[in-house]
Amino acid sequence: MHRLPLLAYLLILWTSFTGALTAGLGQGFDLGTEWPGALYRLIEATAAGSFEPIHRFSTVAAGLVVAIAAARHLRRAPVFAFGAVASLVVTALTGRMVLLALGGEVPPPWVYLIYPVNNFFAFLTAFFTLALAVDGVQWRRAVLLRGAAFWSIVASLSGAYMLGLHKIERAPFQYELALTPESAPLLIHLAAAAMAVGLAVTASLYGNGWMRHLLLAAAAMQSTSGVLIYLGALENTWAPGPQAALHALFAHMMATVSAVAYLKARGVGKL
Numbered sequence: 001m002h003r004l005p006l007l008a009y010l011l012i013l014w015t016s017f018t019g020a021l022t023a024g025l026g027q028g029f030d031l032g033t034e035w036p037g038a039l040y041r042l043i044e045a046t047a048a049g050s051f052e053p054i055h056r057f058s059t060v061a062a063g064l065v066v067a068i069a070a071a072r073h074l075r076r077a078p079v080f081a082f083g084a085v086a087s088l089v090v091t092a093l094t095g096r097m098v099l100l101a102l103g104g105e106v107p108p109p110w111v112y113l114i115y116p117v118n119n120f121f122a123f124l125t126a127f128f129t130l131a132l133a134v135d136g137v138q139w140r141r142a143v144l145l146r147g148a149a150f151w152s153i154v155a156s157l158s159g160a161y162m163l164g165l166h167k168i169e170r171a172p173f174q175y176e177l178a179l180t181p182e183s184a185p186l187l188i189h190l191a192a193a194a195m196a197v198g199l200a201v202t203a204s205l206y207g208n209g210w211m212r213h214l215l216l217a218a219a220a221m222q223s224t225s226g227v228l229i230y231l232g233a234l235e236n237t238w239a240p241g242p243q244a245a246l247h248a249l250f251a252h253m254m255a256t257v258s259a260v261a262y263l264k265a266r267g268v269g270k271l
Contacts, residue, residue: 004069005132008084009256011062012126013249018055019095019122020248023163024232026239027052059095063088066129073132079271084128087121094118101168115164116157119248123156126256131271137211137264144203145262148215151196152255158189159251163244166237173233173240197223200254211261218254225250 027050042053066088070081094117100106101114139145162185166173200219204212225247232240 001135002069002073002133004065004072005084005129008062008065008069009126009129009133011058011065012088012122012129013252015055015058015062016122016126016252017245017249018051018058021242021245022051022055023167024229024239024241024244025051026236059092063092066125069129069132077132077271080128080131084125084132087124087128091118091121091125094121098164101164111168112161112165115167116160119156119160120153123153123252123255126252127259130256130260131263134211134260134264137261138208139203139212139261139265140206141203142262142265144199144206145258145265148196148199148203149255149258149262151192151199152251152258155189155192155196156248156251156255158185158192159247161185162189166233171237173237193222193226196254200258203258207261211257215254215257215261218250218257221246222250222254 042056046053066084070085074081094114097106097114098118101111106114162173165171165185197219200215204216204219207215225243228243229240229247232243
């Protein structure tokens with residue numbers, strides 16, 4: 001275990017958490033489309049109770065630690081190190097695009113891709129930093145981890161798409177659980193989430209150590225927070241509540257732990 005990449009991983013998760021908390025509390029446009037924004041405005045917004053400037057400060061802090069961790073481990077694992085930095089840069093750029101999308105400055109259909117793309121590169125950043133932190137993993141039936149990682153990513157992307165769609169369109173969350181084109185994103189999300197949680201729980205039975213316990217906890221919390229965010233979205237689409245942050249956090253945790261444990265169990269220690 002390497003401490004600096006692990007710290008970078010935790011900071012990336014924290015950054016995703018604060019970003020989702022900002023969206024969940026309906027604060028995703030407190031500072032307009034400016035980024036990073038004047039320091040005095042960020043401080044004023046923080047004092048007023050906004051989490052958006054905290055998310056921006058967290059992004060900068062995570063970026064510094066990721067860059068240092070990547071530089072220190074560049075020779076040991078160049079692909080993982082470069083991937084962490086590149087993914088973080090794209091995450092920051094697409095995070096800026098989220099503000100432009102909310103401000104109506106990105107035309108359709110590209111505007112609807114902003115949220116899932118930002119979510120995907122946030123996952124990649126966390127994945128690469130965790131891959132830098134972990135050397136080897138002993139895990140029987142590792143193929144279950146591959147399935148858990150894949151379906152976790154599908155669930156995460158479809159969930160981010162729905163969140164972005166309703167925030168951009170300012171449309172209420174009104175899906176019927178029926179086979180209709182309108183309900184397709186929710187049905188895909190629910191099916192993928194069920195597959196991901198089921199495979200993650202099953203895979204955890206064959207693992208050992210802290211990653212096994214983390215995967216099992218993430219799967220349990222992902223299910224619970226999923227129900228809570230669904231109820232919150234029905235009540236207020238723009239601000240479904242702080243459970244959105246928990247849902248995003250455990251989604252990335254489940255996906256990254258599954259993916260990294262699979263690679264390490266297959267012997268991909270340095271890349």
